[in-house]
Amino acid sequence: MSNNSRNVPKATLQRYPVYLKALRQLKKQGLERILSDELSKHVQIKSTTIRRDLSFLGTLGKQGYGYSIEKLIDVFNEKLGTEFDEKIILIGAGNLGSALMHYNRWQYVVGEIACAFDVDPEKLVARYDVPVYPMSELEERIPKGCRIAILTASSDVQATVDRLAKCGIVGIVDFTHEHIRVPEGVKIKQVDVVSAIQELVFETNEMNI
């Protein structure tokens, strides 16, 4: 009965990772089912919003019963591609890059970091089983079909982005503190402490405006 591809609101898409994270935690705690009202308390999003968000993925809940946590997680995996066999590349193998290669080993599946690149010859050592190649070999070493890159290097950022786009990258997770313009068709997600802190400050200082 579920509406085939109504277009999912952007705002909803941004909440899915929040649900997924909470659901995995609940599963780990041994829970098997959950009500939208309970989940609401966990993620601090209104239960109506949750139900509507989930309804885009199908008819997943049961009236009078709630949602099966296992089933929800499965649906996220299937429908939204979390189980995809995607190879992710990492640009920059410094402190931050190393931390990411380390996470790669124990975190929830989101694909895996296939390899890293760095301009510094001293950094070209595999860490946590992730090989690190010279930046100059990007075009030849990049895995076939690779779509997503994580950017932690901070030199020549704009040039690197353009180069990645040419290699077929369509999604970039950006850890740099630079302002970047992305080519048409490429999506970028900022993961930036400075911006995050600024947002916090802006919100907590708003009354002063």
Place this chain on the structure above:
Amino acid sequence: MSNNSRNVPKATLQRYPVYLKALRQLKKQGLERILSDELSKHVQIKSTTIRRDLSFLGTLGKQGYGYSIEKLIDVFNEKLGTEFDEKIILIGAGNLGSALMHYNRWQYVVGEIACAFDVDPEKLVARYDVPVYPMSELEERIPKGCRIAILTASSDVQATVDRLAKCGIVGIVDFTHEHIRVPEGVKIKQVDVVSAIQELVFETNEMNI
């Protein structure tokens, strides 16, 4: 005095860091003024939206001329508190924490990391001039008036958050991969690779739903 405060939309607040970042880059390039249409091309946000967003901060532009970049940056600093003398604390002094302490030295002013805390006795060495104290000394070592914490440690996350809230922290930048419930009055910003990648995947796979 702040009663003329129209309330700034949440969406606008989230764009301010983007503008600020772009403006700083433009200033560095030697530019002195900019039109909303030009800025629009840089940040990839419609010029009308930009003008509206900026109008919440006052009458900053001049018809027929545009905006002074310097002035805009100043206003962000003054009105939104970027110049504040805030002390930020860091929880966790591992790879990621080290990267942040390093950034602390050369990045745009957003306050500074005053000190770090870690449970691991081996990590209690100052890095890049940031002292690292044992986690057990949080309550005594936390700087007076400290409001913002960066969370990179991944053990006992929820307990740590509750403890931070008791110490007066109202804003948390969260780098962990855990799902966290924050107490009333505390804001949290996720800075999470996994979620960022998921969002990218969700957006690029949306047609499959």
Place this chain on the structure above:
DNA sequence: CATATATTGTGAATTATTCAACAGATTTAG
């Protein structure tokens, strides 16, 4: 098996955000 109870899924109402259009301020050119 029938009835009471609980909870989802969703139209309709509300609220928030974006965007187009334009009046009016400001600069620039002559």
Place this chain on the structure above:
DNA sequence: CTAAATCTGTTGAATAATTCACAATATATG
């Protein structure tokens, strides 16, 4: 100095997102 050109700030219309309210449907119970 005056007129033409430019570009902001804002009004109001369009679009998007949230929330309400309740019918539909399941479970639980006696």
